[in-house]
Amino acid sequence: MELLKSLCQVHAPSGNEAALKDFLLTYIREQSPRWQVQPEIIEGPEWQDCLMLVFGEPRTAIFAHMDSVGFTVRYDNKLVPIGGPDAKTGYRLVGRDTQGEIEATLVADEEGQILCVDFPRLIDRGTELVFKADFRESPTHVQCCYLDNRLGVWSALQVAETLEHGVICFSCWEEHGGGSVSYLVRYLWERFHIRQALVSDITWVTEGVKPGKGVVISLRDQRIPRRSFLERVVSEASQTGVPYQLEVEEWGGSDGKEIQASPYPIDWCFIGAPEENVHSPHERVHRDDIEAMVALYRALMRHL
Amino acid sequence: MELLKSLCQVHAPSGNEAALKDFLLTYIREQSPRWQVQPEIIEGPEWQDCLMLVFGEPRTAIFAHMDSVGFTVRYDNKLVPIGGPDAKTGYRLVGRDTQGEIEATLVADEEGQILCVDFPRLIDRGTELVFKADFRESPTHVQCCYLDNRLGVWSALQVAETLEHGVICFSCWEEHGGGSVSYLVRYLWERFHIRQALVSDITWVTEGVKPGKGVVISLRDQRIPRRSFLERVVSEASQTGVPYQLEVEEWGGSDGKEIQASPYPIDWCFIGAPEENVHSPHERVHRDDIEAMVALYRALMRHL
Amino acid sequence: MELLKSLCQVHAPSGNEAALKDFLLTYIREQSPRWQVQPEIIEGPEWQDCLMLVFGEPRTAIFAHMDSVGFTVRYDNKLVPIGGPDAKTGYRLVGRDTQGEIEATLVADEEGQILCVDFPRLIDRGTELVFKADFRESPTHVQCCYLDNRLGVWSALQVAETLEHGVICFSCWEEHGGGSVSYLVRYLWERFHIRQALVSDITWVTEGVKPGKGVVISLRDQRIPRRSFLERVVSEASQTGVPYQLEVEEWGGSDGKEIQASPYPIDWCFIGAPEENVHSPHERVHRDDIEAMVALYRALMRHL
Numbered sequence: 052m053e054l055l056k057s058l059c060q061v062h063a064p065s066g067n068e069a070a071l072k073d074f075l076l077t078y079i080r081e082q083s084p085r086w087q088v089q090p091e092i093i094e095g096p097e098w099q100d101c102l103m104l105v106f107g108e109p110r111t112a113i114f115a116h117m118d119s120v121g122f123t124v125r126y127d128n129k130l131v132p133i134g135g136p137d138a139k140t141g142y143r144l145v146g147r148d149t150q151g152e153i154e155a156t157l158v159a160d161e162e163g164q165i166l167c168v169d170f171p172r173l174i175d176r177g178t179e180l181v182f183k184a185d186f187r188e189s190p191t192h193v194q195c196c197y198l199d200n201r202l203g204v205w206s207a208l209q210v211a212e213t214l215e216h217g218v219i220c221f222s223c224w225e226e227h228g229g230g231s232v233s234y235l236v237r238y239l240w241e242r243f244h245i246r247q248a249l250v251s252d253i254t255w256v257t258e259g260v261k262p263g264k265g266v267v268i269s270l271r272d273q274r275i276p277r278r279s280f281l282e283r284v285v286s287e288a289s290q291t292g293v294p295y296q297l298e299v300e301e302w303g304g305s306d307g308k309e310i311q312a313s314p315y316p317i318d319w320c321f322i323g324a325p326e327e328n329v330h331s332p333h334e335r336v337h338r339d340d341i342e343a344m345v346a347l348y349r350a351l352m353r354h355l
Numbered sequence: 356m357e358l359l360k361s362l363c364q365v366h367a368p369s370g371n372e373a374a375l376k377d378f379l380l381t382y383i384r385e386q387s388p389r390w391q392v393q394p395e396i397i398e399g400p401e402w403q404d405c406l407m408l409v410f411g412e413p414r415t416a417i418f419a420h421m422d423s424v425g426f427t428v429r430y431d432n433k434l435v436p437i438g439g440p441d442a443k444t445g446y447r448l449v450g451r452d453t454q455g456e457i458e459a460t461l462v463a464d465e466e467g468q469i470l471c472v473d474f475p476r477l478i479d480r481g482t483e484l485v486f487k488a489d490f491r492e493s494p495t496h497v498q499c500c501y502l503d504n505r506l507g508v509w510s511a512l513q514v515a516e517t518l519e520h521g522v523i524c525f526s527c528w529e530e531h532g533g534g535s536v537s538y539l540v541r542y543l544w545e546r547f548h549i550r551q552a553l554v555s556d557i558t559w560v561t562e563g564v565k566p567g568k569g570v571v572i573s574l575r576d577q578r579i580p581r582r583s584f585l586e587r588v589v590s591e592a593s594q595t596g597v598p599y600q601l602e603v604e605e606w607g608g609s610d611g612k613e614i615q616a617s618p619y620p621i622d623w624c625f626i627g628a629p630e631e632n633v634h635s636p637h638e639r640v641h642r643d644d645i646e647a648m649v650a651l652y653r654a655l656m657r658h659l
Numbered sequence: 660m661e662l663l664k665s666l667c668q669v670h671a672p673s674g675n676e677a678a679l680k681d682f683l684l685t686y687i688r689e690q691s692p693r694w695q696v697q698p699e700i701i702e703g704p705e706w707q708d709c710l711m712l713v714f715g716e717p718r719t720a721i722f723a724h725m726d727s728v729g730f731t732v733r734y735d736n737k738l739v740p741i742g743g744p745d746a747k748t749g750y751r752l753v754g755r756d757t758q759g760e761i762e763a764t765l766v767a768d769e770e771g772q773i774l775c776v777d778f779p780r781l782i783d784r785g786t787e788l789v790f791k792a793d794f795r796e797s798p799t800h801v802q803c804c805y806l807d808n809r810l811g812v813w814s815a816l817q818v819a820e821t822l823e824h825g826v827i828c829f830s831c832w833e834e835h836g837g838g839s840v841s842y843l844v845r846y847l848w849e850r851f852h853i854r855q856a857l858v859s860d861i862t863w864v865t866e867g868v869k870p871g872k873g874v875v876i877s878l879r880d881q882r883i884p885r886r887s888f889l890e891r892v893v894s895e896a897s898q899t900g901v902p903y904q905l906e907v908e909e910w911g912g913s914d915g916k917e918i919q920a921s922p923y924p925i926d927w928c929f930i931g932a933p934e935e936n937v938h939s940p941h942e943r944v945h946r947d948d949i950e951a952m953v954a955l956y957r958a959l960m961r962h963l
Contacts (some may be wrong), residue, residue, distance in 0.1 A: 066879070067886035096854065099885055099924045123879055123907055126867035131909035133883065176867070176905045177878035177889070224919075228882050233922040246400065259430035259480070270481035271370070271427055274532050275437065277403055278371035281481070297480045299427055301435035311528075313922060314537040314617060316403045550704065563734035563784070574785035575674070575731055578836050579741065581707055582675035585785070601784045603731055605739035615832075618841040618921060620707045 052193060054078070054208070056186040058201035062146070064121035064133045064179045065227035068100040071117040071204075075102055075221060078208070087213045093238075100223050101231050103238075107216035111247040111355050112239055113348065114232065114306040114319075115207040116225030119197045120330050121181040122157075122166065124148075124174045130157070130166040133179065134226030137331035138163045143183040148175035154183065182332040191263070191338055198326055198334040199253035200225070202341065206323075207251050209345045210352060217352045218245065225252075225306050232309035240315040247280070247355055248319040250307045251348065253336065254298060256325045262336070265294030266343040269321035272303040274311055280318035284351065291350040293343050296325070322347060356497060358382070358512070360490040362505035366450070368425035368437045368483045369531035372404040375421040375508075379406055379525060382512070391517045397542075404527050405535050407542075411520035415551040415659050416543055417652065418536065418610040419511040420529030423501045424634050425485040426461075426470065428452075428478045434461070434470040437483065438530030441635035442467045447487040452479035458487065486636040495567070495642055502630055502638040503557035504529070506645065510627075511555050513649045514656060521656045522549065529556075529610050536613035544619040551584070551659055552623040554611045555652065557640065558602060560629045566640070569598030570647040573625035576607040578615055584622035588655065595654040597647050600629070626651060660801060662686070662816070664794040666809035670754070672729035672741045672787045673835035676708040679725040679812075683710055683829060686816070695821045701846075708831050709839050711846075715824035719855040719963050720847055721956065722840065722914040723815040724833030727805045728938050729789040730765075730774065732756075732782045738765070738774040741787065742834030745939035746771045751791040756783035762791065790940040799871070799946055806934055806942040807861035808833070810949065814931075815859050817953045818960060825960045826853065833860075833914050840917035848923040855888070855963055856927040858915045859956065861944065862906060864933045870944070873902030874951040877929035880911040882919055888926035892959065899958040901951050904933075930955060 063071035076094065083089060090104035100117075120134035122144065132138065142157040155170035168180065182196035193202075207219045218239060224230040239245040254260065254267050268288060270281055288295050298321075307319040324340035327333075367375035380398065387393060394408035404421075424438035426448065436442065446461040459474035472484065486500035497506075511523045522543060528534040543549040558564065558571050572592060574585055592599050602625075611623040628644035631637075671679035684702065691697060698712035708725075728742035730752065740746065750765040763778035776788065790804035801810075815827045826847060832838040847853040862868065862875050876896060878889055896903050906929075915927040932948035935941075 066883035069887055097852075097924060099926070100887075101924075123883075125907040125909075126865075131879075131907065176907050179886075223885075224883070228916075228919070230882070230919040231924070233920065234924045237922040244401075257430075271435075274534070275370035275427075275528070277527075278483075279373055279404075299429040299435065299480050301429075308532075311532070311534040312537065314541040316401060316405075316535070316538045318403070548705075561734075575739075578838070579674035579731075579832070581831075582787075583677055583708075603733040603739065603784050605733075612836075615836070615838040616841065618845040620705060620709075620839070620842045622707070 052188060055193065055201060055205045058205055059186055059195045059197050060184040062181055063117055063119055064181055065118040065224045067179060068117045068223045072100045072102050072221065079104065086211060088215050099231060101235060102221040103235065104211060104219040106214045109216055109218045109243050109245055111249060111352055112218040112220055112245050113207050113210065113249050113251050114220045114222055115203040115251040116200050116222045116306055117204060118223055118226050119181060120226045121179055124168065124176060124178040124180065126176065128168045128170060128174055130168055135330055138166055142332055144168060144180040145183045146178050146180040148178040153180065185332065192335050193338065194333060194335040196332040196334060198336050199330065202253055202336060203251040203323055206344050206348060210348045213349060214352055222306055229309040232306045233313040236310055236313045236315050236317055246317055248310050248317050249348065249351060250305045250319060250321040252305050252321060252323045254323050254325050255329050256327045260296050260298050260325045262325060262327065263339050265296045266340055266347050267296050267298045267323060267325050269298040272300045272305065272321065274304065274308050276307065276320055277318050281320055283355065284320045287351055287354045288347055291347060293346045293350065295343065295347060356492060359497065359505060359509045362509055363490055363499045363501050364488040366485055367421055367423055368485055369422040369528045371483060372421045372527045376404045376406050376525065383408065390515060392519050403535060405539060406525040407539065408515060408523040410518045413520055413522045413547050413549060415553060415656055416522040416524055416549050417511050417514065417553050417555050418524045418526055419507040419555040420504050420526045420610055421508060422527055422530050423485060424530045425483055428472065428480060428482040428484065430480065432472045432474060432478055434472055439634055442470055446636055448472060448484040449487045450482050450484040452482040457484065489636065496639050497642065498637060498639040500636040500638060502640050503633065506557055506640060507555040507627055510648050510652060514652045517653060518656055526610055533613040536610045537617040540614055540617045540619050540621055550621055552614050552621050553652065553655060554609045554623060554625040556609050556625060556627045558625065558627050558629050559633050560631045564600050564602050564629045566629060566631065567643050569600045570644055570651050571600050571602045571627060571629050573602040576604045576609065576625065578608065578612050580611065580624055581622050585624055587659065588624045591655055591658045592651060595651060597650045597654065599647065599651060660796060663801065663809060663813045666813055667794055667803045667805050668792045670789055671725055671727055672789055673726040673832045675787055676725045676831045680708045680710050680829065687712065694819060696823050707839060709843060710829040711843065712819060712827040714822045717824055717826045717851050717853060719857060719960055720826040720828055720853050721815050721818065721857050721859050722828045722830055723811040723859040724808050724830045724914055725812060726831055726834050727789060728834045729787055732776065732784060732786040732788065734784065736776045736778060736782055738776055743938055746774055750940055752776060752788040753791045754786050754788040756786040761788065793940065800943050801946065802941060802943040804940040804942060806944050807938065810861055810944060811859040811931055814952050814956060818956045821957060822960055830914055837917040840914045841921040844918055844921045844923050844925055854925055856918050856925050857956065857959060858913045858927060858929040860913050860929060860931045862929065862931050862933050863937050864935045868904050868906050868933045870933060870935065871947050873904045874948055874955050875904050875906045875931060875933050877906040880908045880913065880929065882912065882916050884915065884928055885926050889928055891963065892928045895959055895962045896955060899955060901954045901958065903951065903955060
């Protein structure tokens with residue numbers, strides 16, 4: 052879990068994913084010689100801070116978003132949220148501005164609406180603050196901020212080791228309105244006519260989805276994927292022996308939302324481990340669900 | 356009205372329009388030999404569950420969405436809505452899961468927020484339930500669930516009989532966030548440079564729009580179409596002698612919303628009969644307005 | 660300021676920008692012979708009511724929206740808003756319908772929710788009404804309705820005079836859901852591979868942004884631009900000597916929102932003067948901020 056721990060400590064709130072992209076690029080260049088298939092690496096100025104790995108002759112793309120929730124410093128050390136972070140007084144926040152490193156304490160009113168940061172000097176406008184990473188492991192769980200979605204990224208990297216055919220897309224802005232998936236999808240459609248996408252992301256523990264009971268296949272959230280594709284995914288999953296749970300939600304979104312809205316006919320399905328304490332410094336995921344997530348992706352990328 | 360009655364009974368909530376597409380394909384293959392022009396039929400895996408008919412040299416496209424509102428079964432026979440269905444205790448719902456056919460009763464709290472289904476066994480997660488069709492005819496009206504938008508589909512099929520130049524697009528997901536119109540529009544733009552679209556859908560009876568007073572031409576809803584196109588549509592309509600009413604709404608949307616947001620410069624206008632009891636099992640439309648709808652589409656597809 | 664005064668008097672609510680486009684086209688054809696570089700003028704039926712000017716070999720595009728907020732007449736002289744206009748009883752509104760010119764008074768309830776117009780006859784459904792322009796100048800300020808965004812348009816025309824390389828896009832529907840930027844962006848990407856955009860628009864005076872303190876560079880609003888592009892913009896701005904202020908907002912949007920959502924990887928930044936009395940007949944901007952806006956655009960279009 053050293054890789055996951057490192058991933059959780061990279062500063063990469065929505066809009067500033069460059070450091071995570073660089074981290075991944077270094078990792079991939081070091082590790083990929085040992086992978087079963089050498090991927091084509093697609094990145095550069097025309098891709099903003101996104102990164103894609105193309106293996107063999109792809110039919111299916113994995114989307115794993117790199118960005119995290121956090122806060123932007125407004126005026127007088129007030130904060131506005133990036134995405135939907137949990138905001139409780141006492142959370143430790145870190146960042147950096149022109150005067151140096153910042154480690155400070157979040158202060159929120161009762162409703163969690165008015166937010167500011169307790170710090171002895173004025174922080175530069177526009178500085179991004181993120182939760183301070185405190186990576187914890189137990190025999191059954193891992194816990195840290197930003198398992199959503201460093202764990203989705205980590206899982207995709209495990210899948211990369213043995214992937215023969217497929218694309219892995221590391222995307223940006225998922226937590227805050229999107230903005231990269233539609234052009235990644237355009238490229239995948241125009242070059243490969245890819246029509247299948249799996250969203251490698253982390254979901255919520257709810258009354259229907261329990262920790263340790265398997266990876267989650269989401270049948271819907273605020274968007275509804277095409278039924279026939281879901282049925283193929285579930286049918287393949289049921290033949291793998293990997294433990295999985297079916298989720299049905301009214302709310303919540305993912306890169307799938309942008310895939311669906313894009314001017315390309317791409318089917319998608321959200322598949323990922325469930326977590327407790329969503330978007331807080333204490334996101335917690337069961338190890339069995341992580342294992343199931345990697346195993347299910349390996350199988351689906353072969354059989355879909 | 357046998358065709359309309361049959362259309363209203365097909366199970367096709369947003370995301371699972373396949374059965375309606377298959378129904379239409381069968382109908383079109385049987386009937387189109389008697390049509391004035393034989394359309395090119397566009398469908399297949401690259402079109403998800405959409406279907407397009409291309410007649411002659413098209414300048415204008417008709418969009419008629421196939422999907423309906425409904426409910427997804429969550430956990431413990433609780434329900435989450437697909438689109439915005441009217442939800443009242445006692446409504447009959449139908450569907451099918453791995454254990455067989457389901458006919459059950461909706462139970463809603465006072466605010467219509469907490470929804471569940473009264474059924475003697477646990478229904479599979481993700482099962483879709485729709486209103487049970489009860490098609491009613493009177494000398495002046497037709498009444499059933501899902502006139503929105505099986506009537507828009509039906510009207511497009513009447514127009515098809517004599518259509519010389521144009522495209523008819525049967526689209527998906529309109530009731531729940533969209534997802535097909537933008538790629539249909541891309542194709543129509545890239546192949547035909549089509550710049551005009553009419554949205555064949557059903558709207559609301561309001562204080563300004565009365566049953567039996569004619570087909571509705573909508574000047575705006577939550578989106579505002581381009582004024583100069585609206586003026587051409589109204590000008591053409593006024594020369595037909597077909598009774599029509601002008602609608603101005605602040606809310607409500609249609610496939611037009613997705614046409615406008617697409618990266619293609621397509622003008623659009625919503626034209627359709629008004630209904631009472633929107634999104635309930637008792638949607639009701641005046642026969643005169645249905646007749647006017649078909650007549651106006653026939654004229655506009657010739658003259659625009 | 661005669662040009663700005665004239666621009667403020669053109670009737671061009673969202674969806675009906677044709678008159679402003681025609682005004683601009685006439686102005687540009689008259690004035691451009693004196694500009695440093697003769698632009699290619701892109702307009703016509705394939706561009707709806709948009710207009711683009713291409714100078715030299717463009718790397719960066721300026722987006723200035725032509726449309727304004729306003730009101731659509733519904734039934735019985737009731738009104739629904741176009742965009743988010745300030746709505747207070749007594750505001751003078753103007754428009755035109757089939758029976759002639761209209762000048763009338765807005766009547767709003769306490770909450771500004773129920774709106775109607777006091778006028779001695781029934782106004783045609785769908786008629787657009789806008790604030791009556793009352794252009795006021797003082798030694799320090801200009802004041803009128805629709806400085807947002809006639810001032811952004813005006814500033815772009817000043818920049819045009821000396822622009823060597825770049826595109827100026829006059830866009831539509833910005834105040835009401837968008838609909839033109841994504842196809843303009845598609846064209847700019849496909850023809851020029853343009854990856855940089857500046858949004859020439861007007862923002863709000865707030866506790867962190869003061870009148871007369873310089874043009875505003877927005878670090879975020881409801882959307883978050885890519886950090887590395889913002890840093891380049893601010894770095895270039897800091898070398899110009901032009902006074903500027905950094906803005907950080909949670910809400911508010913612009914053409915930047917549509918640029919980001921488009922299927923093209925375009926960086927963007929909102930840059931514009933701040934105003935008081937937003938979306939009212941009394942929008943007010945400091946002359947120094949206008950001067951700074953033009954100066955900063957001139958510098959950035961050279962150096963980005």
